Amino acid sequence: AQSVSQHNHHVILSEAASLELGCNYSYGGTVNLFWYVQYPGQHLQLLLKYFSGDPLVKGIKGFEAEFIKSKFSFNLRKPSVQWSDTAEYFCAVTSNQAGTALIFGKGTTLSVSS
Amino acid sequence: DAMVIQNPRYQVTQFGKPVTLSCSQTLNHNVMYWYQQKSSQAPKLLFHYYDKDFNNEADTPDNFQSRRPNTSFCFLDIRSPGLGDAAMYLCATSRVGQPGDEQFFGPGTRLTVL
Numbered sequence: 735a736q737s738v739s740q741h742n743h744h745v746i747l748s749e750a751a752s753l754e755l756g757c758n759y760s761y762g763g764t765v766n767l768f769w770y771v772q773y774p775g776q777h778l779q780l781l782l783k784y785f786s787g788d789p790l791v792k793g794i795k796g797f798e799a800e801f802i803k804s805k806f807s808f809n810l811r812k813p814s815v816q817w818s819d820t821a822e823y824f825c826a827v828t829s830n831q832a833g834t835a836l837i838f839g840k841g842t843t844l845s846v847s848s
Numbered sequence: 849d850a851m852v853i854q855n856p857r858y859q860v861t862q863f864g865k866p867v868t869l870s871c872s873q874t875l876n877h878n879v880m881y882w883y884q885q886k887s888s889q890a891p892k893l894l895f896h897y898y899d900k901d902f903n904n905e906a907d908t909p910d911n912f913q914s915r916r917p918n919t920s921f922c923f924l925d926i927r928s929p930g931l932g933d934a935a936m937y938l939c940a941t942s943r944v945g946q947p948g949d950e951q952f953f954g955p956g957t958r959l960t961v962l
Contacts, residue, residue, distance in 0.1 A: 838891050
């Protein structure tokens with residue numbers, strides 16, 4: 735069955751700490767991979783995506799993610815977090831066929847203290 | 849700005865009383881999705897429209913229906929809401945043929961069932 739697993743439910747960091755959120759997926763075939771962020775009271779926004787090419791993907795606000803096909807992983811990283819990064823982070827996968835559903839992980843809540 | 853709009857943002861209904869949630873988009877995307885997101889859980893796809901073609905997920909209850917009268921609008925009808933249907937309902941759109949097939953989300957409608 736298709737699934738996405740996020741390793742951490744809740745991560746608490748101090749400002750300037752480095753961040754890595756784990757994501758593993760189980761999905762047959764060619765995939766597109768996404769990280770979405772949901773700030774408190776706001777809608778889901780795309781942080782970054784991978785669909786082909788360089789497996790190291792850079793997104794908005796200094797985030798990056800690395801697709802490791804052999805490990806079925808797509809971990810999210812940021813070298814130095816800010817208080818404004820406090821949010822819910824969702825990893826998601828879909829096939830590269832048109833109009834298919836996003837399969838989301840359960841999400842990781844990131845709390846950054848100043 | 850092109851966007852996905854959901855109305856209302858908050859909806860309160862009584863147990864068993866039909867309710868309709870609305871989504872509109874100015875992106876001219878040909879795919880529209882409805883997701884259900886319960887508290888502390890990942891968004892889960894209910895169904896989607898690929899142009900006029902309706903695609904229901906296998907485990908979506910019959911209580912949930914959808915209509916798409918034109919490209920811009922899509923409605924979610926809950927025929928007889930139960931307490932378990934209280935959730936955030938997210939509308940999303942995507943454009944087939946766009947690399948990575950990113951989905952754009954609306955702000956959601958939070959449904960409360962009394």
